[in-house]
Amino acid sequence: MNVSIVIVSHSPLVAEGTTQMVRQMVGDEVRLAWCGGDPDGGLGTSVQAIIDAMESVWSDAGVAVLVDLGGAESNSEMAMEVIGEPRSAKIRICNAPIVEGAVMAATEAAGGSSLATVVATAEELSPL
Amino acid sequence: MSKPMTRLTSEDMKALIGAMQAAIADNAEHLTALDQAIGDGDHGINMKRGFEAIAADADAICDKPAPQALSAAGMKLVMSVGGASGPLFGTLFMTLGKSLPEDFDRSDFAGAFKNAVDAVAARGKSSVGQKTMLDVLYPVGDAIAAGKGAQEIATVATEAAEATVPMEAKRGRASFLGERSIGHMDPGSCSCSLLINTVAAWINAKEHAA
Numbered sequence: 001m002n003v004s005i006v007i008v009s010h011s012p013l014v015a016e017g018t019t020q021m022v023r024q025m026v027g028d029e030v031r032l033a034w035c036g037g038d039p040d041g042g043l044g045t046s047v048q049a050i051i052d053a054m055e056s057v058w059s060d061a062g063v064a065v066l067v068d069l070g071g072a073e074s075n076s077e078m079a080m081e082v083i084g085e086p087r088s089a090k091i092r093i094c095n096a097p098i099v100e101g102a103v104m105a106a107t108e109a110a111g112g113s114s115l116a117t118v119v120a121t122a123e124e125l126s127p128l
Numbered sequence: 129m130s131k132p133m134t135r136l137t138s139e140d141m142k143a144l145i146g147a148m149q150a151a152i153a154d155n156a157e158h159l160t161a162l163d164q165a166i167g168d169g170d171h172g173i174n175m176k177r178g179f180e181a182i183a184a185d186a187d188a189i190c191d192k193p194a195p196q197a198l199s200a201a202g203m204k205l206v207m208s209v210g211g212a213s214g215p216l217f218g219t220l221f222m223t224l225g226k227s228l229p230e231d232f233d234r235s236d237f238a239g240a241f242k243n244a245v246d247a248v249a250a251r252g253k254s255s256v257g258q259k260t261m262l263d264v265l266y267p268v269g270d271a272i273a274a275g276k277g278a279q280e281i282a283t284v285a286t287e288a289a290e291a292t293v294p295m296e297a298k299r300g301r302a303s304f305l306g307e308r309s310i311g312h313m314d315p316g317s318c319s320c321s322l323l324i325n326t327v328a329a330w331i332n333a334k335e336h337a338a
Contacts, residue, residue, distance in 0.1 A: 038210025040177060044170060047207050047214065069168075070300055071212035074251060078206050078215040 003109040003118045004031040004057035007102050008050055008076050009068045010043045012036035018066070018099050022106045029110040031057040045072045050079035054091060062090040062115030064122065066102040090115065096122040133231040136194040144330055145186045145201070149179040151326040152319070162315040166302040171315040174211040181208035198225030212300065213316060216248055216261065223247035238273040245269050258298035259309060261316035264288040268324055278335070282328035289313060289321035 009015035015036035033053035038044025067073045080088040094101050105122040152175045160172030181204045189200045202221030206214050227240035245265040256266050264285055271284040297309035
């Protein structure tokens with residue numbers, strides 16, 4: 001089973017568009033989920049929507065999460081805490097740009113790489 | 129001689145929730161305006177949504193003992209706010225709930241508050257002096273630990289929020305602006321000050337009524 005990818009943006013349009021780009025490049029070998037928008041549908045992120053996205057593509061190989069801005073990251077961390085151990089240990093947030101990171105992570109995941117390798121590949125794009 | 133212990137009743141908690149929700153709602157436009165200056169302009173509306181979610185569930189929340197009620201209120205914020213404030217303010221309330229005994233004295237509360245603020249710092253990967261809510265929460269924690277009265281603590285919160293104006297943001301969306309973040313109050317600090325002033329006013333009113 002391959003690592004799955006979850007894309008979390010403040011904007012549902014960005015999240016869905018990123019997913020489309022990834023899908024076009026890696027096909028169906030990697031399970032992908034996206035979410036975007038706050039609980040009222042405005043720009044922002046929703047912890048429940050992130051939890052739902054993580055669970056919808058759950059893989060025992062792990063789930064790599066790509067986020068855009070601060071709130072998406074802290075809400076994804078919160079979602080991991082709510083999901084709790086032991087599964088949360090198999091979820092990693094990539095410190096990488098959302099579009100490029102998602103494409104690179106998914107490409108690596110499609111080859112059957114481990115979660116650590118998928119995350120490292122995405123994070124090679126990070127300037128930090 | 130036993131120490132004076134406090135236990136929050138269901139009515140106390142309902143009153144506090146109502147007062148905090150009103151304070152945030154009354155200031156939502158101001159908070160949003162602050163956030164439009166140096167953030168993404170959603171702080172007021174997000175906080176308003178969060179406290180409305182708590183208020184809507186106040187009966188069920190306040191049926192619980194205070195520690196569990198605080199945790200439940202924090203989880204409401206996490207699930208409903210939608211921005212970075214959700215996990216940050218949610219963590220504050222949830223950790224306070226985890227750390228506070230049902231019957232508590234001043235030093236119990238001071239210890240629980242310190243834990244809660246440290247948890248917010250860990251959640252936000254931030255520290256004091258970066259133009260964040262921590263710049264209000266840490267001085268307030270010190271004032272609580274020092275045994276100051278409610279009115280003095282409220283003043284510490286107000287002054288600490290004001291003191292974020294000349295700071296340069298190092299964390300959060302405002303940090304993208306660098307030096308341009310100078311000259312504006314941090315919205316999260318403003319929210320903290322509002323909430324602390326609200327709780328202090330409630331304590332004052334209760335003490336005068338007693």
